[in-house]
Amino acid sequence: MCCYTRRHWITLRMIRSILLLGTLVGLSMGEIYYTVNCTGSEDIYQYNATLLDGSATINFGDYRGKVFVIYNVASFCGMTNATYHQINYLASKFAEDDFLIIGFPCDNFGQLEPASSYDEIVNGVKYVRPGGGFVANLTYFEKIDVNGDNEHPIYTYLKQANCPYTDTEFRTGLFYSPERVSDVRWNWEKFLIAKDGKPYKRYHYSTMDPAYLEDDIAYLLSQ
Numbered sequence: 450m451c452c453y454t455r456r457h458w459i460t461l462r463m464i465r466s467i468l469l470l471g472t473l474v475g476l477s478m479g480e481i482y483y484t485v486n487c488t489g490s491e492d493i494y495q496y497n498a499t500l501l502d503g504s505a506t507i508n509f510g511d512y513r514g515k516v517f518v519i520y521n522v523a524s525f526c527g528m529t530n531a532t533y534h535q536i537n538y539l540a541s542k543f544a545e546d547d548f549l550i551i552g553f554p555c556d557n558f559g560q561l562e563p564a565s566s567y568d569e570i571v572n573g574v575k576y577v578r579p580g581g582g583f584v585a586n587l588t589y590f591e592k593i594d595v596n597g598d599n600e601h602p603i604y605t606y607l608k609q610a611n612c613p614y615t616d617t618e619f620r621t622g623l624f625y626s627p628e629r630v631s632d633v634r635w636n637w638e639k640f641l642i643a644k645d646g647k648p649y650k651r652y653h654y655s656t657m658d659p660a661y662l663e664d665d666i667a668y669l670l671s672q
């Protein structure tokens with residue numbers, strides 16, 4: 450009888466532990482917002498950035514009237530392959546339209562974009578990930594920080610002025626400081642910009658399926 454009681458007690462304690470663990474795991478998973486709406490009224494056209502090959506500094510006013518998506522890209526990430534396929538799918542789907550894709554290489558997340566030069570990054574894409582001769586159909590801008598004290602002004606604008614964060618949690622392996630709630634959470638977040646230069650939506654890094662962006666791009670092109 451005593452033993453039965455003891456086993457019973459252990460069982461209850463185990464159940465409590467499992468429930469507690471579940472709660473902790475649940476909390477640490479946080480909340481993901483796959484897409485969030487941007488609300489700011491200021492356009493992106495005053496910002497400038499240099500191309501990765503150093504050939505020119507572009508004023509974003511040059512993209513007036515176009516729909517475009519801005520990615521922070523990284524060559525060594527688990528999402529690199531799928532997201533480059535997403536990029537090329539969207540580029541070819543909207544090839545006849547006033548549409549373009551922009552990539553800023555960024556080493557802030559897990560140091561997964563160690564290379565800095567145009568040749569290293571383009572060759573990594575071509576031969577390693579995705580590899581097989583893959584040519585990414587996007588315009589590469591300079592390698593930048595997207596968060597922290599050294600973040601590029603265009604990201605300060607995108608995050609703080611216009612588009613809320615996509616995840617309540619931060620991952621580990623952040624190579625910048627300080628952390629702010631508005632931060633880009635990992636490689637491959639996306640910002641979609643409308644024809645009037647106003648950010649329309651921001652997408653969580655896990656939105657690798659083209660379907661997350663396709664209808665939104667088509668909608669903005671029809672405006």
Ligand SMILES: *[C@@H]1O[C@H](CO)[C@@H](O)[C@H](O)[C@H]1NC(C)=O
Binds near residue numbers: 485486
């Ligand atoms: C985002 O905007 C769309 C319309 O463009 C609206 O249907 C949706 O409810 C908005 N989402 C949030 C979270 O405000």
Ligand SMILES: *[C@@H]1O[C@H](CO)[C@@H](O)[C@H](O)[C@H]1NC(C)=O
Binds near residue numbers: 495496497602
């Ligand atoms: C972008 O460059 C132009 C000159 O080319 C300059 O007038 C403008 O202030 C720059 N914008 C920002 C946000 O630095």
Ligand SMILES: *[C@@H]1O[C@H](CO)[C@@H](O)[C@H](O)[C@H]1NC(C)=O
Binds near residue numbers: 531534579
């Ligand atoms: C890369 O992504 C494409 C498209 O999502 C997929 O078909 C392919 O199997 C992936 N390759 C690897 C090595 O994961």
Ligand SMILES: *[C@@H]1O[C@H](CO)[C@@H](O)[C@H](O)[C@H]1NC(C)=O
Binds near residue numbers: 540541543544545586
């Ligand atoms: C790359 O994208 C541009 C612009 O969207 C388009 O004109 C071109 O046809 C695309 N190239 C390929 C190979 O998909």
